Amino acid sequence: MDRDVLKTRVAPLELYKCTPRTNCGECGSKTCLAFATLVVTGQEKITACPYLDEEQVKPLRDRLEEQLAAGVGVSREGFEKTMEFLSGEIKKCDFRVQAETIGAEVKEGQGGFDLILPYFNEVVLVTKSDIENLSGGALSAWEKILIFNYVIAGGTEPSTVWVGMESLPNSVSKIKSLKAHCEEPLARLYGGRIDAFSKAVLPRGREICLKDQGVDFAAEFAVFPKLAIRLLFWDEVRDEGYACRVKFLFDSRVLQVLDLESLLFACEQITDRLSGKV
């Protein structure tokens, strides 16, 4: 195991100090300390607390990602329980029926039928027991959970009506997390740099024209074949005192395709890709 990762591992108290310590419970934990403990052991995502200051927490977040990837301090229980549940559900799926509705191809594999599924700009192989990235990159445990959740939900045709997170039911805490961990960091990173933003977006998503709606730049990311996420960008206008603004939009039927938690994770994946982390 990498000694440097061990030396710099994030302790629960270190993360706890970054929380507002109000024990509001919005993250699903009763206390901020319980939340911090779950995060550093890989059982909760840091984005579950919408009140963390992104600037303050960023160095911890980077170290945390490194230590969790190296398996340092990870309680496997959380992942394993989720994966065990999802593995049970995936076994009940008939991939031949589901393939069309989720936009995948069926392939005969060793243990039955498998799915070939586009995922961002890559392609993954989904079997009844695991997921492999056919494009060569590694998939994190959370990405595997995202992909299994999408397959199990079974897909649906999009409505083509685009809405913000605030229009989705039960999304109050997720609106804050989306702002704090995705929209605001992207606005800070690319405010005044629209060309750099479009350069970061275009290998990963396609540009769409919404200039008639006053949007400076807009793009669509195909997370999965039946799940696109839009990103709108209004650049800052310093002379007039307007700050840069970024907003994610979703198809109004998105919750038939993915649960809210997974949807937030998909937005984090887009943010990480645009911030050069992936």
Ligand code: SF4
């Ligand atoms: S949401 Fe944040 S502030 Fe509220 S209990 Fe969880 S960690 Fe604490």
